[in-house]
Amino acid sequence: MNGWNRQKQDRDARLGAAATSASRKIVAADQAKALLEAVIRPGDRVCLEGDNQKQADFLAECLAAVDPQRIHDLHIVQSGLVLQAHIDLFEKGIARKLDFSYSGPQGAAIARALTGGRIELGAIHTYIELFARYFVDLTPHVALIAAVEADHAGNLYTGPNTEDTPTIVEATAFKSGIVIAQVNRIVDTLPRVDIPGDRVDFVIQVDRPFYVEPLFTRDPAAITETQILMAMMAIKGIYAEYGVTRLNHGIGFPTAAIELLLPTYGETLGLKGRIATHWALNPHPTLIPAIESGWVQQVHCFGSEVGMDNYMSARPDVFFTGHDGTLRSNRLLCQTAGLYACDMFIGSTLQVDLMGNSSTVTTGRIAGFGGAPNMGSDARGRRHPSPAWLKAGREAVDEPTTLTRGRKLVVQILETFGDKMTPNFVETLDAVAMAKDLHFELAPVMIYGDDVTHIVTEEGIANLLLCRGPGEREQAIRGVAGYTEVGRGRDPVAAEDLRRRGIIRRPEDLGIDLLAVSRQLLAARSIEDLARWSGGLYRPPSRFRNW
Amino acid sequence: MNGWNRQKQDRDARLGAAATSASRKIVAADQAKALLEAVIRPGDRVCLEGDNQKQADFLAECLAAVDPQRIHDLHIVQSGLVLQAHIDLFEKGIARKLDFSYSGPQGAAIARALTGGRIELGAIHTYIELFARYFVDLTPHVALIAAVEADHAGNLYTGPNTEDTPTIVEATAFKSGIVIAQVNRIVDTLPRVDIPGDRVDFVIQVDRPFYVEPLFTRDPAAITETQILMAMMAIKGIYAEYGVTRLNHGIGFPTAAIELLLPTYGETLGLKGRIATHWALNPHPTLIPAIESGWVQQVHCFGSEVGMDNYMSARPDVFFTGHDGTLRSNRLLCQTAGLYACDMFIGSTLQVDLMGNSSTVTTGRIAGFGGAPNMGSDARGRRHPSPAWLKAGREAVDEPTTLTRGRKLVVQILETFGDKMTPNFVETLDAVAMAKDLHFELAPVMIYGDDVTHIVTEEGIANLLLCRGPGEREQAIRGVAGYTEVGRGRDPVAAEDLRRRGIIRRPEDLGIDLLAVSRQLLAARSIEDLARWSGGLYRPPSRFRNW
Structure with a gap:
């Protein structure tokens, strides 16, 4: 091989090997495993797209099903290790080394695999930190990603769940890597182009949509009065005192309580327009009442949230949306916004x-x-x-x-x-x-x-x-x-x-009367209330519906 | 206007106003000023693409030529305020408020305009910080950008100088803003798509290429022995002692000296492969000898550098390049790499x-x-x-x-x-x-x-x-x-x-003999040497050529 062009030659060799199983950019789902076996090499750094929300779950299962004699010792470099298939990679010896950010439901399985020596851990990162390393020392050789639609040229529409995709694809495609996308549909014309087709090598249409976890949905019914008290203290003692307009909320019931108190308790304090106007935030359903009450000027999102898509499409003044009308999320950009502009x-x-x-x-x-x-x-x-x-x-x-x-x-x-x-x-x-x-x-x-x-x-x-x-x-x-x-x-x-x-x-130092702390202060006290606030635009996932 | 869709209605109104002067996406250069007068409104946040390297200089001149009676009090939100036209905006009252990152040659003019009350300064930022605010509280209404080529659908090829473009376009296009690109050529087929055309509203072919400043070129002939001494101390006392493999160099002669000492002094210290292997760096010509000597595994670039494009195309194992063979730079991603992965x-x-x-x-x-x-x-x-x-x-x-x-x-x-x-x-x-x-x-x-x-x-x-x-x-x-x-x-x-x-x-504490400090240690002692190291691939700008 030429000394300065080995990566591109290696890429051509992989694409050549794939040609036996895939003569065009569009690959049949039943050829997916063969494709992966053709283009992935032992020891490769592989990014299986998946964070705390969207998952390239079909490709994860395909990768977990490859022959470990052919593909082994992969170095997994990805945001989330959350599916059973992700763990299977290590249990079967297909993967060995891991650099990741988030595990969620697989936290115990990762701990067991670490103790058992089946995972060799590089490091646990924050998302943006791992993305940064994609461009320095953890550049993927192969990226397995998920999109809503592809056209025949391989252009991708990722829709509201764009999330990590542009960053993963940029790191991989511009360093002579291979990009394979699972899509829900192949269409003639995309609503918009989220990923240009010349960065995508293979597209596989899968007969089920890629999985999305509704991680940022908190049921107001579960918010306690203790959490409401803490939320009141935060609003009065911190948001108001510092005049915080640009912010991010983590996941959790106390912050959900804050979101639901803005249009009630916050209103009585005269804080509308003076706090919490600009957000780097996932589309929390519990933010709906504050948005509807005119508290929120702008929200940029890391990802989407199950059930929120129609609502956000109807609120383009607040959310970042494409000319097609649907949300454009971007985890790297929103993390940057959270770091530097909040x-x-x-x-x-x-x-x-x-x-x-x-x-x-x-x-x-x-x-x-x-x-x-x-x-x-x-x-x-x-x-x-x-x-x-x-x-x-x-x-x-x-x-x-x-x-x-x-x-x-x-x-x-x-x-x-x-x-x-x-x-x-x-x-x-x-x-x-x-x-x-x-x-x-x-x-x-x-x-x-x-x-x-x-x-x-x-x-x-x-x-x-x-x-x-x-x-x-x-x-x-x-x-x-x-x-x-x-x-x-x-x-x-x-x-x-x-x-x-x-x-x-203490609460009394802040002039907060403990007797006034009540769930009645919440602008919405149930998921149904949130749906009502949204005028029916918010469509909660079935597990949150009980009416 | 509908309460939740004002931005999109406003965008449609602007596009409607432009229709009198521009019926299609492709606009003639002599219609550019009329287009800007049609789509920009007083008080708009405008990003005129331009950093320390590439400049949308034609569009800057067009904007500086609009009628201040029609367009005034703009809020300029952009990386660089470096052209005379940028200053003219404020001198003429077309713009009033400024949030920026870098001024370079206009530093004195900005200070004068500030003192004279013609610029109302928001803040001076670092690049990534300003980009972050594009998604929170400084989202542009209008972005005026530069690309090498466009096709008839408005897809853009930014080539090696991609730099800020994807970030500016994402912030503007996905918040119902207007994106106007000046391009060097309109072609039928692009080498690659850097910006999808559905994010671009208007394309203007200009009869001269957009301007690029060779900011990161340092002539080895100007490196002094004092700088060489400091460089030797840094290599031996810091790079070697900490085992620094992932790094960024600022601009300047001392760091240029370090780059030129790696294959000579660094080699004698046995440091090859142990330091300075992975870089977040602009393509400094002074890094060529280290690259050619096999010191450098990977470089991700903020932008390109005049004269380096052919060299980088011939070294795809080291640089991030597209499938078309040319560099892909990205300032936001490289800043992120510098922050979190170096x-x-x-x-x-x-x-x-x-x-x-x-x-x-x-x-x-x-x-x-x-x-x-x-x-x-x-x-x-x-x-x-x-x-x-x-x-x-x-x-x-x-x-x-x-x-x-x-x-x-x-x-x-x-x-x-x-x-x-x-x-x-x-x-x-x-x-x-x-x-x-x-x-x-x-x-x-x-x-x-x-x-x-x-x-x-x-x-x-x-x-x-x-x-x-x-x-x-x-x-x-x-x-x-x-x-x-x-x-x-x-x-x-x-x-x-x-x-x-x-x-x-002190140097003697590090075992550095002051008598050994010499320009003879530099792997290249002139721009001509750098061009020779590159096998003629590096084509220095004429101002640096004296042979």
């Missing part, structure tokens, strides 16, 4: 330690990171000021100057106790023990304490920006940790001093 | 203060930031370990644990004195005085001191990671600041203590 990230977590480090690791489960560490970190390359960002930065120092940079507000919202009354505040994260057990160089910390600015529990808000030194910080965290052991370990004098200085704030 | 940024600066803050601002000039603050910052959302990153993180603390995260290596390389013997080390950055004069909320700091890990001068390397506290940090900086006033203000005892602890390292 003033706040607020999300739930499962464990917080005395330094404010948090983790969603629980014993025997590797949940991955997804997007939270990216959104929940201070973008130190940011140079544009905003009132919220400047105020946060100035709180962290005694004498601000024009050299004092701002800070991203990173808020952790959680109840002091979780399921089965396990304390959410701990001396040491479970992630530390896991790192030791599995010989990780780094404990899988979701958000580091030095990036967290506020912790909200039912007991109050701890403003970590105002703390001077680790001692005060620890007392501030203990001071909102309720009746957990960490909370009971507080120094009562120190806690009262912090409260006097406004570092710890 | 272990080191090294760049030159003009001023460093006692805390290590640096700036390229000089009196009366607003140079902008470009990409450096993004690349030169610690990505706190990063979760994947690498040896270089872990070592840097562990040096910064006394007792590392699995909760100790790593650090991006951020290296500033500069001579102690600059042009006309002005000291590069100062007590207070000129940027601070500028912020006061112009009432900026933030001084325009390029890289903040708390992100800098090493400073390299001809006097030595200061490792700021190993400093404990601001006092040591100041002495470490003074300790490499030579005969500047800052350098002469050092405490000699403290400096010797820092040297003993390896925090300050």
Whole structure:
């Protein structure tokens, strides 16, 4: 081979091998396995598209069915390891090495496979971090992706669930890799072109639509009064005080409660138009009442959400949509928006330690990171000021100057106790023990304490920006940790001093009457309410329908 | 207008207005001004594509020629404000507000226009930060872009200079904006599709190619022995010690010297394959010898570089290229790669203060930031370990644990004195005085001191990671600041203590013989040498040709 053109020659050889099974760009579904066996080589870096939402599930099953004698030791480089087929790759020896971001339902299976030596883990990433490595040292040789429609030239319409596809395809196609797409339909004319056909080598029409998980749907019926209290504190004590207009919400009931309180409680505080106007967010159904009430100016989405497509098509002033009328999502761009153009990230977590480090690791489960560490970190390359960002930065120092940079507000919202009354505040994260057990160089910390600015529990808000030194910080965290052991370990004098200085704030300090906390405050109290708010445009998945 | 569809109705109204002057997608060049007057409205956010390299220069001139009675008070949101036409927009009142990243040659004109009240400045951004805001609160209403070729459906081929185009078009087209492209040629069949035609509203063929600035070309003939000494220290004292494989270089002669020393000095140190293998980098001509010597495995590029296109087409194993054989660059993706997938940024600066803050601002000039603050910052959302990153993180603390995260290596390389013997080390950055004069909320700091890990001068390397506290940090900086006033203000005892602890390292501490420092070490000593290394594939722009 020519010394400078080996990749393109290798690509041609693979396409040549595929020619025996696929003479054209369009390949029959029953030839899919043969195609994969023809174009994939042992040791290849393979990206099987799939994040926390859309999945190239047919191609995943095909890859899990190839002959491990022919294809083995693959290096899987992809956002999500969430399907049984993904795990099967490792169980069968088809794949060996793994670099990923999110596991969701397969967290326990990954932990078992790691312990059993069937997965050799590169690292757990945030999405944008893994995408970044696609262009540096983890460029895929083969990408197996999913789209809604293809035309005969291989142009792809990914529709509302565009998500990771453009990034995966760009990394693979422009480095002489092979791109194979499963599509729901092959049509003569696409509604729009999301991926140009000259980047796509093979298209396979599959007789079932690619799978999409409704991960960002939270049923308002399950929101508790404790969560409503925390949401009220967050709105009054953080959103309003910093004037947060550009933000991202993580998944979870407390943030769903905030979304549902904007048009009610937020309205009574006179905050409409002053907070929460511009979002980097998945299309949470619980945002519908705020949108319908005119709170939301613009939302850019990582992905879509099952049932929300018609609603978003009918609200193009708010959402990014194509000229065809449907949503255009893009995970990389939305993660970038969350990192650099949002003033706040607020999300739930499962464990917080005395330094404010948090983790969603629980014993025997590797949940991955997804997007939270990216959104929940201070973008130190940011140079544009905003009132919220400047105020946060100035709180962290005694004498601000024009050299004092701002800070991203990173808020952790959680109840002091979780399921089965396990304390959410701990001396040491479970992630530390896991790192030791599995010989990780780094404990899988979701958000580091030095990036967290506020912790909200039912007991109050701890403003970590105002703390001077680790001692005060620890007392501030203990001071909102309720009746957990960490909370009971507080120094009562120190806690009262912090409260006097406004570092710890109780509901009563914020003028929130505990008796007024009620589910009646929620703009929608059920999925049916959300559908009604949307004028019937939101079509909840059947598992959420009970009327 | 319908309450939820105003943007699309507005878009239709603009397209309707354009129909009088342009009945089809292809518009004649002499109709361009009329088209702009038809589709742009006062107060619009407009992105005139142009960064530090490519420019939609024809469209910039057309916009500067519109009737200010019809089009005024535009809000310019774009990477670069570098052409005379860009400044004219503000001088004529066509534009009023500005959010940008980079000014280059117009830095003095911007400062004058700001002082004169003709520009209302939003903020100076890093590229990726401005792109992020395109999806949150600075979405363009109109994008005026540049491509090499279009077909009759409006599909665009941007060729090697793809750069910002996909990001600008995505933000504009998917939020009901108008996209107008100037192209060098209209053809029947494109070499490849960089931008799908359904995102492009109008195409204008212009009788001269869009302008590209050869910003990243450094003539090896101008590299001094002082720069070679600094480059040797950086290679031996930083690249080798941390095992830096994934990196970005800023613009400048010291980093050009490093590139040219890899195949010579680096080879003698046995570092080939152990450092500098994977790059997020513009196609610096000075990297050619390292590529030809087999040092470089992969390079992803922000943009192209004048004269490098044929060379890159002939080296597809190293560069990202399309199936048509030419480079695919992408500024957003490469900035993301630099932020999240590189272990080191090294760049030159003009001023460093006692805390290590640096700036390229000089009196009366607003140079902008470009990409450096993004690349030169610690990505706190990063979760994947690498040896270089872990070592840097562990040096910064006394007792590392699995909760100790790593650090991006951020290296500033500069001579102690600059042009006309002005000291590069100062007590207070000129940027601070500028912020006061112009009432900026933030001084325009390029890289903040708390992100800098090493400073390299001809006097030595200061490792700021190993400093404990601001006092040591100041002495470490003074300790490499030579005969500047800052350098002469050092405490000699403290400096010797820092040297003993390896925090300050002199050339002799690194085993570098000052007598061996010579231009003979450069793998190429002229532009002609670079062209020769490339086998004639690199075609330097005429201004760099003197043979």
